[in-house]
Amino acid sequence: MPTLRSDAARSRARILDAARRQPITELRLNDLAREAGVGVATVYRHFPTVTALVEALTIEALEQLVDEARTAAADPDPALAFTRLVRSTATRQLEHQGLQTVLLSDEVSSAARGLRDELFDLAQTVLTNAITAGAVRPDLSLDQVQRLVCGVEHAVRLGDGSDRDLLLDVVVSGLSLP
Amino acid sequence: MPTLRSDAARSRARILDAARRQPITELRLNDLAREAGVGVATVYRHFPTVTALVEALTIEALEQLVDEARTAAADPDPALAFTRLVRSTATRQLEHQGLQTVLLSDEVSSAARGLRDELFDLAQTVLTNAITAGAVRPDLSLDQVQRLVCGVEHAVRLGDGSDRDLLLDVVVSGLSLP
DNA sequence: ACACGATGTGGATGCTTCATCCGTTTCAAG
DNA sequence: CTTGAAACGGATGAAGCATCCACATCGTGT
Numbered sequence: 001m002p003t004l005r006s007d008a009a010r011s012r013a014r015i016l017d018a019a020r021r022q023p024i025t026e027l028r029l030n031d032l033a034r035e036a037g038v039g040v041a042t043v044y045r046h047f048p049t050v051t052a053l054v055e056a057l058t059i060e061a062l063e064q065l066v067d068e069a070r071t072a073a074a075d076p077d078p079a080l081a082f083t084r085l086v087r088s089t090a091t092r093q094l095e096h097q098g099l100q101t102v103l104l105s106d107e108v109s110s111a112a113r114g115l116r117d118e119l120f121d122l123a124q125t126v127l128t129n130a131i132t133a134g135a136v137r138p139d140l141s142l143d144q145v146q147r148l149v150c151g152v153e154h155a156v157r158l159g160d161g162s163d164r165d166l167l168l169d170v171v172v173s174g175l176s177l178p
Numbered sequence: 179m180p181t182l183r184s185d186a187a188r189s190r191a192r193i194l195d196a197a198r199r200q201p202i203t204e205l206r207l208n209d210l211a212r213e214a215g216v217g218v219a220t221v222y223r224h225f226p227t228v229t230a231l232v233e234a235l236t237i238e239a240l241e242q243l244v245d246e247a248r249t250a251a252a253d254p255d256p257a258l259a260f261t262r263l264v265r266s267t268a269t270r271q272l273e274h275q276g277l278q279t280v281l282l283s284d285e286v287s288s289a290a291r292g293l294r295d296e297l298f299d300l301a302q303t304v305l306t307n308a309i310t311a312g313a314v315r316p317d318l319s320l321d322q323v324q325r326l327v328c329g330v331e332h333a334v335r336l337g338d339g340s341d342r343d344l345l346l347d348v349v350v351s352g353l354s355l356p
Numbered sequence: 357a358c359a360c361g362a363t364g365t366g367g368a369t370g371c372t373t374c375a376t377c378c379g380t381t382t383c384a385a386g
Numbered sequence: 387c388t389t390g391a392a393a394c395g396g397a398t399g400a401a402g403c404a405t406c407c408a409c410a411t412c413g414t415g416t
Contacts, residue, residue, distance in 0.1 A: 005383060008393060030374070039395030044375065104336065137348070144333075144341055148348060151333030155325040158282065163322055170315070170326060174352025183412060186364060208402065217366030222404065358416090365410070374401080381394065386387105 011038050012046050019057055024097040027053065051105055054098035055112050061096040062103075062115050065089065069122040079135035081126050083172055086149060089123075090168050093153045094161070100150055136175055145175065189216050190224050197235055202275040205231065229283055232276035233290050239274040240281075240293050243267065247300040257313035259304050261350055264327060267301075268346050271331045272339070278328055314353055323353065 004012065018036035019027065027050060033040040047053035068088040075081035093099045102112055103119075123142055130136040152171050156164045182190065196214035197205065205228060211218040225231035246266040253259035271277045280290055281297075301320055308314040330349050334342045 005392060007382065011393080028373075033395090039393095040374090041376075041378095041396080042394060045393075139344065140348070143337070144345065147333040147336045148330075148345060150336055151329035151331075151345075152326075153329075154332040155322075155329030158325045158328055159321070166317065167322065167326060167329070170318070170352040171349060172352070174348040174350070178356055183363060185411065189364080206402070207404080211366090218403090219367080219405075219407095220365055223364075359414105360416105361412105361414090363410105363412075366408100367406105368408105369406080370404095372401105372403080375399095377396105377398080379395100379397105381392105383392075384389105385391105386389090 008046075011036075011042050014038060015043055015046060015053075016056060019053060024054060024057070029053075049107065051101060051107055052109070055102050055108055058096045058098040058102050059112055059115070061092050061099055062112060062119075065092045065099070066115050066119050066122070068092075069119050069126075073122045073126050078126070078129040078133035079176070082130035082136055083176075085123060085126050086145070086172055086175075087168060089146075089149050090152055090164070093149065094156060094164060100153065103146070104150075134177060137177055140175065148175070186224075189214075189220050192216060193221055193224060193231075194234060197231060202232060202235070207231075227285065229279060229285050230287070233280050233286055236274045236276040236280050237290060237293070239270050239277055240290065240297075243270045243277070244293050244297050244300070246270075247297050247304075251300045251304050256304070256307040256311035257354070260308035260314055261354075263301060263304050264323070264350055264353070265346060267324075268327050268330055268342070271327065272334060272342060278331065281324070282328075312355060315355055318353065326353070 014036040015032065015038060018032055021035070022032075029043050029047075029050070030040055033043045036043070047056065065088060069085055072081045072085040072088060075084060093103075102108055103116060108116070120142065123146070127136065127140075127142050127145060131138045148171055152167050155167050192214040193210065193216060196210055199213070200210075207221050207225075207228070208218055211221045214221070225234065243266060247263055250259045250263040250266060253262060271281075280286055281294060286294070298320065301324070305314065305318075305320050305323060309316045326349055330345050333345050
């Protein structure tokens with residue numbers, strides 16, 4: 001990746017800045033350009049697709065999530081490690097609406113893909129350990145757990161977000177063995 | 179509601195027929211008109227908004243769901259009644275992608291609203307009974323349960339749909355008290 | 357049977373949004 | 387300072403959406 005020219009870096013920052021100021025669902029690139037004080041073409045040059053822009057907005061959160069996953073994986077108690085990881089994932093996904101897209105989409109940059117792969121590796125280990133320890137239902141794959149977390153995210157978003165912990169708790173206890 | 183003229187009825191049927199042939203997410207009304215062999219205006223006259231069309235497509239499923247809810251509510255075992263209702267709701271929602279929209283949207287016809295209200299009444303009763311019987315967590319509202327079901331639906335859709343029962347079971351056991 | 361008002365039809369049309377192209381400007385290396 | 391490469395911006399065309407209105411069809415009353 002070649003170093004960015006100074007004006008290009010300035011434009012990029014302005015675009016990301018403006019993008020952060022509006023809900024991710026109504027990202028109209030044309031308006032975004034006006035908002036950021038740059039031309040439309042500039043937006044499209046920096047971010048060829050909407051997904052690319054979303055990825056740039058959420059890569060930081062993804063890094064943070066990977067960090068938290070590492071910490072969770074280091075927890076000696078497999079059950080605790082699992083619930084911590086699930087909670088972290090849900091929390092980050094709720095804070096950054098684009099994260100789910102990046103985690104599921106195929107058209108992400110190699111940087112995001114790298115982080116995602118690392119996250120999945122960690123999560124797979126944590127899940128396997130939790131199952132081995134008898135703390136979590138053994139009939140679920142990582143993919144299924146991940147999708148359930150996305151489902152909870154969806155459920156929380158349908159409300160005002162205040163019952164995040166409660167809904168998450170329902171699913172976590174559903175995943176756990178008594 | 180005045181009786182439909184014969185040609186109007188024919189057009190309406192054609193439109194609904196064509197609409198059923200494509201995924202609800204990509205309902206482009208213009209193409210739909212061509213597909214159905216009618217003019218664009220005809221589509222818009224019969225169904226002023228996309229939601230109106232979706233509602234027409236799913237009202238039958240909604241009626242069926244209300245029926246199932248009545249049956250479930252009649253079950254003498256409160257716990258069984260609850261899980262049956264949850265399963266019915268999830269199943270119907272998965273079969274008819276538009277159902278969730280109709281259940282949550284504000285801009286539905288009075289017919290749909292009536293059915294929906296009846297469904298919610300039944301569901302509220304079933305939930306209250308299940309809680310009273312000690313079968314279900316007492317700290318959840320009907321709205322929260324409904325949203326969780328929508329969440330499961332979302333999770334199933336993210337996959338190929340084959341693990342519907344499994345994912346649903348996770349949430350149901352999360353809702354249940356041991 | 358038929359005439360006529362009411363109801364329904366179809367596609368041309370204008371409007372909004374999206375994304376690309378290309379002439380002009382800005383940067384920074386030599 | 388010169389120069390070529392990189393970036394900029396807005397005009398532009400393509401695409402979807404929903405409306406409008408001139409014409410066709412229905413079915414009722416005579």
